Amino acid sequence: MARIVLSDEFGRQFAGGQTHFDLDVKNVRQLVRTLDDMFPGIGEQLEAGAIAIDNEIIPDPWLNPIQPNSEVFFLPAIKGGRGE
């Protein structure tokens, strides 16, 4: 089971305050679908943000694999991260 962590905001908004989940998922697409089944509407919001799998931030994640012992964080998008 991979450990999934939502931001406080998403947890509060969609998951009744819960932010930590252990889920059996193989990749990001499956994870987002699973969460959206659990908390309808969250999927679209999650896809707008960034993700870190095992501490590596991934832009535009989709089919990136999730290992059984992976730790996955959904992050706010690094919006405005537009420096030089």
Added chain:
Amino acid sequence: MSKLHISATVNGEAVEYLCDPKQTLLDVLRDELNLTGSKEGCSSGDCGACSVTLDGRLVCSCLVLGVEMQGRSVETIENMASGEELHPLQQKFLEAAALQCGFCTPGFLVAAKALLEKNPNPTETEARYWLAGNLCRCTGYDKIIRAVLETAADMRGSK
């Protein structure tokens, strides 16, 4: 308003142009003579990107009117290298990475050349104050000042 006919010397060559009384020397260089090496960063004499020498004196070409040029002589960045050989300041700026975006570079080179012609052995402080009329937002001036001081030393050594 009708345009005025002006005869001047630009980079050692006689030129004639028609000039609106409102046009600056910078406008004339860039738009009438296609010498776009001098840049417009502010058109108020604050940034120095349009630096040229007018009858041997360093000026901001945005603060000179095109109609003031009758009978006068201007040197721009386009005439700094002789043939295929770069001016020592140009060469040093390249070697010392004294440019990043390069937009302020023509102005700095023209101003630095004027400095070394006036004072072949400037101190760091003298170089910094002479070049205080040229704004650079990329480099923090460190490599520019080093390049100017090193070129001065090289040019003194080669004389």
Added chain:
Amino acid sequence: MAGYEGKTFKWVGTRPIRPDGVDKVTGRANYGADMNLPGQLTGRILRSPHAHAKIVSIDTSKAEKLTGVKAVITGKDFPDMHNGVMPGDEGVNFHHLSSNIMAKHKVLYDGHAVAAVAATSAAIAEEALSLIDVKYEILPHVIDVDLSMQPDAPLLHDDIFTSGVNPKPEKPSNVVQRIQMQLGDPDAAFKDADVIVERSFKTKAVHQGYIEPHAAVAEWSEDGQCRIWCSSQGHFMIRTLTARLLKMEAAQIRVMPAEIGGGFGGKTIIFIEPTAVLLARKAKRPVRVVMSRDEVFRGSGPAPATSIDVKIGAKKDGTLVAATGEFRYQAGAFPGSPVGPACMAAFGPYALTHVRATGYEAVTNRPLCYSYRAPGAPLSSFAVESVLDEIAQKLDMDPMEIRIKNGSKEGTQMVYGPKLKAVGNLECLKAIQSHPINKIPLGPNQGRGLAAGFWFNLGGQSSAVVNIAEDGTATIMTGSPDIGGSRASMALMAAEVLGIDYSKVRPIVGDTSAVGFCEITHGSRVTFATGMAIIQASEDIVLQCRQRVAKMWEVDVDAVKWEDGHALPAGANAGDQKPLSLAQIAGKAARTGGPLVGSAAINAGGAGPAFGVHICDVEVDPETGHVTVLRYVAAQDAGKAIHPSYVEGQIQGGVAQGVGWALNEEYIYGEDGRLQNSGFLDYRIPVASDLPMIDAIILEVPNPGHPFGVRGVGEVPIVPPLGAIANAVARATGVRMTDLPLTPPKILAAIDAAK
């Protein structure tokens, strides 16, 4: 990715002359305003003199009748945009973006564009602007972020409802969003602190201050195709947004990247290109639009003003036990402040188990708030570094010791979730700790300040093409505009992989129809992500060469290895073949399968965060309040410096901008909401005589996510200077100041008040 560990580089890490250098020292390089097409017209933009007003009417008839005027446009010429965020476009709201480029019903800031003309000369264009009659109904305005958040503040938009609050608001508000991220329980953990410092800070809006004003030339042809020459941090961004805003198809638009005269984030969004296109279309002639410096200050995308509260608690031994920050960031007239990254980066250099960052963003009657180098982070960092310095003073502890003791490192969990991989924070701290500057005695009125900073660095989408000519020389192309010397880095990386001389590699930035998509040059991503694309495209060439040589030698491809620009037998089985150079292989390309073209198109993950630690000495004149920066040293982890001179240049340039932010720079508004210092005389950026030499120390803790270990370098150097300068001034004067910039009158007042 592997294959380069422990390799001794031949080109990477050297300091050759940049490929675009000669053009730039001779004046030959073409920037946005240098393009001059046959029949080209001059475009000019009319801008609002009011901070907030309804547009009652716009009468352009007199301007249209003026001889020499070829086109006049207003907001009505722009297609209506659906109000809403389009997915996949980084949260761009096209309704807002279109309304910013040309106001429709309301002007929202002094400088907001309301109409534009194209004429046969600049003088005629300016006269035409004066003939456009705009009737306004002036509305109350608000510029300060704290005032904008008040319930009774003048409302800018009726379609903004604060996100991130419970319950969902029913009334519109200037507050765009509330965000929060937390680790542990800081409120409880503060009870374990022996010392707590809590301070409030205010900072002013500042401008990126690139010397080249925005410039674009547009040409429209009868079949609906359009060409744009412009200076931007992303010509693909210009294409995408022009297409969306004018309801065109992307492939109809070809954007040519001019050289760019500085950006620092300010050229990562669109301002004038759609206007130039509409004018060119209406006038049926090419149109050049160049902003004046006044327009750049009033009508581009400066960085936000802020209001910040930070509270940090520590044990007597200096261990930090809890920290909280509330970061209120000004947006411009439309949402877009960098409060997210500000919250994420604020506490980045420190390992904290109990920490909370809360952010608010509020729209105000000032220009669009857009990115400026490490967007948001310098301000939140300034507040955190100031409070931390004060804690060190209260504990009578060395400010370096408290930072090393609590420094984040591999495995530290960040407030936004994930843990750090290998990073160079402690290495930077220790490099500064052992620097000789610490041994220089300070005189009267002098102070030494220290600060650390963090930036994520970004990856993302990049494309690259490597073409090998018949003589074995290489032309390489990417779609990433080169602001600070990235073409040199691209050429170095290609030379390294191909094994040929740097002088045989010529890099160019391709236009939108010539090369694959690249995201904007931002977030310190180009040398990392576009560099990775160049490495992969070069590896593609190497593989193709090995395959062709395998055919010639009639062996398996594994029997051919690549070393130093030559194909060699990998072992005895390959036979006794003489090495073949890239030039020899290229010369036979026609017979072995055609041209050698290598390409890569990637979405790069694995960006490695950067840390920087700065120390500086200042002297404060007690008579005038003027601050002189005496010495400045900056250490930064570059991962791997591809061209060290340009890494140093990024560090030195970031420091200079940060010093300006700390001491001089601010947007000054009058009571009427108009900007009072829209020129370089009154908005004073640091000049050569304001600064000392800046000692830049490069450390290299390789980023495991890049084949050569590259991290980004452009952002983090602007994060620590605000804190470092403020801490130095606090120690020089004995007074802790919390309002930036630290101008002489403010410093004098603070010194006098403390007496």
